[in-house]
Amino acid sequence: xxxxxxxxxxxxxxxxxVEERLASLQSGLLALETHQxxxxxxxxxxxxxxxxxxxARMLGLEGVLHVAHNMEDLLxxxxxxxxxxxxxxxxxxxxxxxxxxxxxxxxxxxxxxALTPLVEALVAAVAGADPVSVPTFAVAPVPDQPTPAxxxxxxxxxxxxxxxxxxxxxxxxxxxxxxxxxVEQTTGTLLSLAAEQARWAGVLRQATHRHAATLPPDVALAxxxxxxxxxELSGTVRNLRELVEGHRGGMxxxxxxxxxxxxxxxxxxxxxxxxxxxxxxxxxxxDVVLETxxxxxELDKQVLDGVADALKHLVINAxxxxxxxxxxxxxxxxxxxxxxxxxxxxxGGTVVIEVTDDGAGIDxxxxxxxAVRLGLLAPDTTATGAALLRLLYTPSFxxxxxxxxxxxxxxxxxxxxxxxxELGGSVEIRSDTGAGTAFVLTLPVTLGVLRCLxxxxxxxxxxxxxPGVVESLSLRxxxxxxxxxxPFVLRHGVSVPLLDLxxxxxxxxxxxxxxxxxxxxxxxxxxxxxxxxxxxxxxxxLVVKDLGAFLGRVPYVAGAxxxxxxxxxxxxxxxxxxxxxxxxxxxxxxxxxxxxxKATAVPGVKRPRVLVxxxxxxxxxxxxxILEGAGYLVETAVDxxxxxxxxxxxxxxxxxxxxxxxxxxxxxLTRTIRRTKGWENVxxxxxxxxxxxxxxxxxxxxxxxxxxxxxEFDQEQLVxxxxxxxGR
Amino acid sequence: xxxxxxxxxxQLFTTFVLxxxxxxxxxESVQEVIRYQEMTRIPLATDAVGGLINLRGQVxxxxxxxxRLGMPDRQEGRDPMNVVVRTEDGAVSLLVDEIGAVIETxxxxxxPPPDTVTAKAKDLIRGAYxxxxxxxxxxDVSRAVEV
Numbered sequence: 100x101x102x103x104x105x106x107x108x109x110x111x112x113x114x115x116x117v118e119e120r121l122a123s124l125q126s127g128l129l130a131l132e133t134h135q136x137x138x139x140x141x142x143x144x145x146x147x148x149x150x151x152x153x154x155a156r157m158l159g160l161e162g163v164l165h166v167a168h169n170m171e172d173l174l175x176x177x178x179x180x181x182x183x184x185x186x187x188x189x190x191x192x193x194x195x196x197x198x199x200x201x202x203x204x205x206x207x208x209x210x211x212x213a214l215t216p217l218v219e220a221l222v223a224a225v226a227g228a229d230p231v232s233v234p235t236f237a238v239a240p241v242p243d244q245p246t247p248a249x250x251x252x253x254x255x256x257x258x259x260x261x262x263x264x265x266x267x268x269x270x271x272x273x274x275x276x277x278x279x280x281x282v283e284q285t286t287g288t289l290l291s292l293a294a295e296q297a298r299w300a301g302v303l304r305q306a307t308h309r310h311a312a313t314l315p316p317d318v319a320l321a322x323x324x325x326x327x328x329x330x331e332l333s334g335t336v337r338n339l340r341e342l343v344e345g346h347r348g349g350m351x352x353x354x355x356x357x358x359x360x361x362x363x364x365x366x367x368x369x370x371x372x373x374x375x376x377x378x379x380x381x382x383x384x385x386d387v388v389l390e391t392x393x394x395x396x397e398l399d400k401q402v403l404d405g406v407a408d409a410l411k412h413l414v415i416n417a418x419x420x421x422x423x424x425x426x427x428x429x430x431x432x433x434x435x436x437x438x439x440x441x442x443x444x445x446x447g448g449t450v451v452i453e454v455t456d457d458g459a460g461i462d463x464x465x466x467x468x469x470a471v472r473l474g475l476l477a478p479d480t481t482a483t484g485a486a487l488l489r490l491l492y493t494p495s496f497x498x499x500x501x502x503x504x505x506x507x508x509x510x511x512x513x514x515x516x517x518x519x520x521e522l523g524g525s526v527e528i529r530s531d532t533g534a535g536t537a538f539v540l541t542l543p544v545t546l547g548v549l550r551c552l553x554x555x556x557x558x559x560x561x562x563x564x565x566p567g568v569v570e571s572l573s574l575r576x577x578x579x580x581x582x583x584x585x586p587f588v589l590r591h592g593v594s595v596p597l598l599d600l601x602x603x604x605x606x607x608x609x610x611x612x613x614x615x616x617x618x619x620x621x622x623x624x625x626x627x628x629x630x631x632x633x634x635x636x637x638x639x640x641l642v643v644k645d646l647g648a649f650l651g652r653v654p655y656v657a658g659a660x661x662x663x664x665x666x667x668x669x670x671x672x673x674x675x676x677x678x679x680x681x682x683x684x685x686x687x688x689x690x691x692x693x694x695x696x697k698a699t700a701v702p703g704v705k706r707p708r709v710l711v712x713x714x715x716x717x718x719x720x721x722x723x724x725i726l727e728g729a730g731y732l733v734e735t736a737v738d739x740x741x742x743x744x745x746x747x748x749x750x751x752x753x754x755x756x757x758x759x760x761x762x763x764x765x766x767x768l769t770r771t772i773r774r775t776k777g778w779e780n781v782x783x784x785x786x787x788x789x790x791x792x793x794x795x796x797x798x799x800x801x802x803x804x805x806x807x808x809x810x811e812f813d814q815e816q817l818v819x820x821x822x823x824x825x826g827r
Numbered sequence: 828x829x830x831x832x833x834x835x836x837x838q839l840f841t842t843f844v845l846x847x848x849x850x851x852x853x854x855e856s857v858q859e860v861i862r863y864q865e866m867t868r869i870p871l872a873t874d875a876v877g878g879l880i881n882l883r884g885q886v887x888x889x890x891x892x893x894x895r896l897g898m899p900d901r902q903e904g905r906d907p908m909n910v911v912v913r914t915e916d917g918a919v920s921l922l923v924d925e926i927g928a929v930i931e932t933x934x935x936x937x938x939p940p941p942d943t944v945t946a947k948a949k950d951l952i953r954g955a956y957x958x959x960x961x962x963x964x965x966x967d968v969s970r971a972v973e974v
Binding site: 277559561604644653655660661666667 | 865866869870872878881884885886
């Protein structure tokens with residue numbers, strides 16, 4: 100029974116999705132034989148097959164579901180290199196695409212039995228048959244034609260238009276809006292020119308009035324006409340200004356209306372979720388109820404389409420991995436029925452969608468074991484929390500031990516993150532052992548218009564997207580302090596390194612000018628940095644322009660926009676820039692630290708290597724600059740886990756580590772180093788703000804060689820300690 | 828009237844001057860030629876990128892061809908002209924000293940790049956057409972815009 104027979108619109112949506120994926124599969128398969136790195140292609144094909152499978156489940160197409168599932172198996176075997184890609188594999192997979200295309204609902208659709216030979220051939224291929232027999236199917240009907248399913252959609256009081264038309268319209272409206280702003284500015288200029296002209300014509304008339312009798316008649320006439328025309332000009336320009344101002348409101352209506360056309364309620368995607376939950380729960384023996392809220396929240400269709408698959412993956416995961424079996428729930432003192440909640444809400448210029456379950460939470464031990472087995476972590480790892488959960492985004496990572504038809508093959512979280520980040524959004528995982536897991540997606544409302552802060556730096560103006568800014572502050576009111584000459588700003592009890600945007604962008608600041616404001620952003624490792632700017636010039640909604648391929652090479656310039664006066668403004672990605680602020684060059688007024696005293700390298704002598712492990716980018720870069728200045732080769736790592744893996748890549752002569760870091764902390768890292776063969780004797784210097792006796796004792800117990808305090812931080816002391824321990 | 832094959836093998840070039848050399852790009856790849864436009868600098872971009880210009884509401888990248896070709900910078904106060912060309916990645920503006928005439932060349936006039944141009948420039952030109960009293964250097968647009 101077709102599951103969506105009663106909802107032709109959803110049926111058409113899913114059908115369109117399957118066709119799109121089939122097209123992608125076919126072109127990928129055709130490229131596969133000749134591609135340089137087939138693995139990459141297969142990874143994409145695998146996801147496509149996975150999506151087809153998901154949609155087939157939606158459509159209630161059992162036969163297609165089986166074919167897609169077995170395609171996934173074969174692609175998985177090829178991806179993992181179990182056998183080399185052969186032409187008959189490609190032929191078989193192409194035949195499977197044709198079979199699926201022919202089995203979609205419509206006239207003369209194949210029934211499930213007709214697909215059996217395909218399933219059998221795929222199973223044989225996975226088992227290693229060489230060569231495999233390839234069943235054949237007639238080529239699918241041309242997908243461009245309206246399908247019978249679409250044709251059946253009853254025409255209600257709505258107009259269906261191609262999405263591309265809406266986006267073309269939005270582009271045109273954006274341009275028209277910019278044009279209107281320029282007209283407005285020009286009108287203002289014209290108005291003052293007309294007033295000027297009228298004034299001088301008046302002066303001329305006054306001056307000639309006394310000599311009216313002696314003026315040649317043609318001059319008198321010209322003067323008369325000039326004054327008359329001047330008056331008329333002023334009047335006309337005033338009318339023009341009124342027209343332009345009246346038009347402004349109209350333009351705003353057009354703009355809002357056009358944007359509204361592209362907005363769709365999240366209900367369009369949420370509507371498919373109850374069925375997913377029911378089917379997955381049934382297949383896995385669970386009792387799960389779905390609760391949704393905020394279905395009416397609207398998003399740009401491009402954003403919603405871009406995130407729809409990710410959302411489905413998350414819901415499937417929530418039921419399959421998140422929720423426990425009824426008996427286990429009762430044993431844990433919970434009601435037998437699990438609850439999966441999907442909610443949407445508007446927050447500023449973003450929409451936040453949360454998928455939560457009240458299951459067991461993510462089993463950190465299972466994740467850790469799996470990570471060790473996959474070689475992602477060292478066998479003696481003590482990773483926990485966010486650092487550990489990050490591994491869930493690794494392709495082919497799944498904690499589910501058995502492969503099921505619903506999920507559990509590692510397709511999922513990497514796809515989710517890629518899809519969300521592609522849209523400029525972010526994903527966060529929260530897990531509470533015993534109480535459940537939450538996935539929080541933060542998405543932009545629309546892709547075309549971005550709310551931005553305008554910051555002036557020197558003679559340049561830059562736009563910074565609001566969703567990426569934690570807060571903006573005036574440097575006059577902020578509490579500033581310095582550590583070893585580098586400035587920090589104190590926010591809510593946290594020291595945030597203050598970086599100079601002007602220096603980071605290679606601009607020169609005029610004499611006597613000083614930055615007056617700062618923008619705090621959170622960068623990749625989760626810590627914050629403050630970017631000092633000359634001043635902030637307010638917020639505005641900007642139409643972001645595509646820059647083609649050129650700017651792709653300057654990753655911190657995310658795009659550009661055109662201001663009301665026609666000038667181009669670059670959009671900065673301050674998070675990316677923070678990750679790239681290297682060598683301390685970006686530090687504000689950190690003259691001492693930023694001018695590394697270049698040690699003269701002695702030819703033939705290898706420079707000692709120091710590994711700096713520190714989660715704060717500011718402190719990390721500061722330590723790097725100081726140690727490089729003292730002649731050491733410096734490697735950096737963002738936490739203990741990262742540090743241990745750097746050590747595995749290349750041994751260090753000394754490790755300088757912070758204590759409190761996400762994941763593996765500095766003491767754990769020290770213990771790991773002391774326990775690991777070959778690393779036992781590497782000196783470890785702990786640099787921390789924890790000065791209490793017990794903390795110091797804990798450090799020494801862990802096996803550190805020196806314990807330095809950040810608040811007594813002294814460049815000379817650091818360098819001399821490192822020299823003493825390294826021996827040069 | 829009959830056309831011989833030699834006469835058919837012609838190509839029209841939009842020409843421009845850079846540091847005293849005459850360069851050309853095939854007219855088919857030229858979208859338009861416009862006077863100097865205010866540019867917005869792209870922070871930290873390679874110095875061959877002159878900046879971004881607003882071409883009737885489209886933001887396009889302007890390449891400083893002198894720098895791209897390893898030539899000395901234009902004199903202070905002399906504004907460059909924009910030759911907007913179509914590329915696979917969309918429109919790109921080439922900043923040049925002056926615009927020349929559209930010139931018709933024949934295959935027979937073609938020869939390899941001369942030794943008088945810089946090594947950097949040699950990489951970016953396809954070859955030269957020997958005209959009556961000068962050489963026309965044919966710019967390889969797709970390589971020039973690969974910065």
